[in-house]
Amino acid sequence: MEHPLVVGVDGSNASLDAVDWAADAAARYGIPLRMVYASRWERYEGQLPDWSTERSSERVMEETIVGVAAERASRRVPALDITTFLAPDAPVEALLAEGLRAKAVVVGNRGRGRLTSLLLGSVGLGVAARAHCPVIVVRGRTGNIRGGGCKVVLGVGERAVGTAAVTFALEEAALRGCAVEAVHAWRCAGTEVPEQCGAHGEYHAEHERRAQELLDETLNKPVAAYPQVAVERRAVEGAPGTVLVAASHAADLVVVGAHRRRGHIGLQLGLVSHTVLHHAQCPVAVVPES
Structure with a gap:
């Protein structure tokens, strides 16, 4: 099975830059693009009962973020094969796991946290330091x-x-x-x-x-x-x-x-x-x- 190019998304401007870069790169490689959003919110705020058909606000937000990112990449490279995944894990661990089956992992320079600067964020640094595949930090x-x-x-x-x-x-x-x-x-x-x-x-x-x-x-x-x-x-x-x-x-x-x-x-x-x-x-x- 062909390994995809994985890109981490979180709705930030930096991650959208990473999506654009990854879409172009996947097209050059001729491989699928896999978008991953990772969050552990359900572990701390509880899950809806199994019988409930209502989606939580957090899940709606996650689906919206990956949906917007996928639509952006599709407009940029119309023929691109794109899949999305909502990972119930911390971002670094989720992307490291995805990297075991990826050609490379692409991340933005910074996420949506309170601290903003020109320096690389903790997710990018953590993935770059531990991944088993190449990691591209878009900055x-x-x-x-x-x-x-x-x-x-x-x-x-x-x-x-x-x-x-x-x-x-x-x-x-x-x-x-x-x-x-x-x-x-x-x-x-x-x-x-x-x-x-x-x-x-x-x-x-x-x-x-x-x-x-x-x-x-x-x-x-x-x-x-x-x-x-x-x-x-x-x-x-x-x-x-x-x-x-x-x-x-x-x-x-x-x-x-x-x-x-x-x-x-x-x-x-x-x-x-x-x-x-x-x-x-x-x-x-x-x-x-x-």
Whole structure:
């Protein structure tokens, strides 16, 4: 059975942005779109008697939210196969469960809670940290969300292991007909002589050489399977999170990998992933690596 693209909805403007992004993505992938609204309200406020035919106000609200979202996606992509699901669970747990049978999970930057800011909400962060499939957080400027930059940025970390994030970025670029900018950021260690870390210093040259080797080691094999995608390899001096946020200003999507911690449940979302998820100017995909 074909895995759908799952999108979390809650009626907020951010979730409607996620619906638009997910509808376009499902059309590119050629797969169904599944909309999920999750709430535990019945556990705390009680359920109607089994013999009652009256729908509660909460259930009416839930059905209205998913109905509006489904209609919006259908208008955007008329031929799209759309299903909806009202999950009797907390949003993070519901979306994690859906992610076990999904190509990816899409969430908005923030929900309908009282606190509003540019930072990522708890649902998006919780799903991105623990999902078994890629998670796309739809955030950033309107032009970037709509895909005006024609570029996918791939963050390449220190460990050249796992190709899931690379493959995800290449597939996205191929479907969009755009290029991939693979970025690895490095910094001189505090113990190194400052004079040798300048643009023409010995340590600078060595770090740059190692960065290019890491990029080649990470990219060469998966890139060969996507000859139609142009790939720029860029080694940059600076803090990785800051470098990727800067690159996001001209991107349609930033892709980062997340590695599992030994002996722990969930993914290791380090400082770089947190920085990008909270501050990128375009949607961010967090891809689990084995």
